[in-house]
Amino acid sequence: MGVLEFDKLPINTLVGADWDTFKKVTANQTIDKGYRNKFYLTKGVCRLLSLLEPLEDRRYRKYADNSIEMDPLFVLGHWRSGTTFVHNVLACDKHFGYTTTYQTVFPHLMLWGQPFFKKSMAYLMPDKRPTDNMELRVDFPQEEEFALSNMMPYSYYNFWFFPQRMLEYCDRYLTFEKITEEERKVFKDTFLKLVKVSLWNTHGTQFLSKNPPHTGRVKTLLEMFPNAKFIYLKRNPYTVYESTRSFFTNTIKPLKLQNLPDEVLVHNFVEVYKRLFYKFEEEKHLIPEGNLIELKFEDFESDAFSMTEEIYNKLNLPGFREARGSIEKYLDKKKGYKKNSYKYEDKTIKTVEENWGMALKEWGYSL
Secondary structure (H helix, E strand, O other): OOOOOHHHOOOOHHHHOOHHHHHHHHOOOOOOHHHHHHHHHHHHHHHHHHOOHHHHHHHHOOOOOOOOOEEEEEEEOOOOOOHHHHHHHHOOOOOEEOOEHHHHHOOOOOOOOHHHHHHHHHHHOOOEOOOOOOEOOOOOEOOOHHHHHOOOOOOHHHHHOOHHHHHHHHHHHHOOOOOOHHHHHHHHHHHHHHHHHHHHHHOOOEEEEEOHHHHHOHHHHHHHOOOOEEEEEEOOHHHHHHHHHHHHHHHOOOOOOOOOOHHHHHHHHHHHHHHHHHHHHHHHHHOOOOOEEEEEHHHHHHOHHHHHHHHHHHOOOOOHHHHHHHHHHHHHHOOOOOOOOOOOOHHHHHHHHHHOHHHHHHHOOOO
């Protein structure tokens, strides 16, 4: 059980980065006065933990040449579009492997030392996510971008630490519009390693990915996994706006090392939504026929079990019969879950209609 409140953590998630990544991510960055103690504490612990990385690397050599039996299943969509719920439902199927919450913070302490560090993390981490009260546990499925941000310097999630560069990181590491080929190769190599370690750790045969940033990387993902399957989630843009505003402004508090006014952060994520929307629309035709299903989250939420069965059928996924009982059990536990409700302010309506009108029109949403 966690003992610290999320926004009062004395370090941020860069504590689990390898030393080379930490140095490159933080080089020539402005660390604002109020965050220097957090930065230096994170840096010190990171440096100590990095001394253990050679042990991990030696263990990984045993798995580096392992082939991946099945191409992954990617759950895509903008943040707060319901990707976590869909991911958790699918993760009830034990043939899927996934990145755990522990792995996102300590991706270099997976093959060696995991039991000890997992207990330490479980003691310190909060029990619930700060934005929606969803349960947090070290072994729960988690989006892998935080792990990638600790394994290489070329991650969009660098913006959590240095939000002043959010749009720059968007173009370079989210949509890959301005990424170099060298950086893209590092991404491919790093992501492949993460997939292999995740499958080993969770004993899966097919990797299940839930990672909103992958929505802007379809072309690169298909280069790596030509027969990958994709689920693309759509959700009412008015709800996504309110939920994203709450999520970003709260989640960034224990992670950031520099200040950014909330109104600028909101302006930036409004712009990122547009860029991510158009990037997916630009690249989705590359997905082989039969390997993409697009869903409205509201439809999934209203009848999650039937929609899950439909996903399996349309994407020709194995394992539904075996996983049926586990999926039903998980959904029964969630029946009493109270999600956040939002009242759309006039400012919200105006912002969404002026900036995300393309999504409203394309997906058929209205007030």
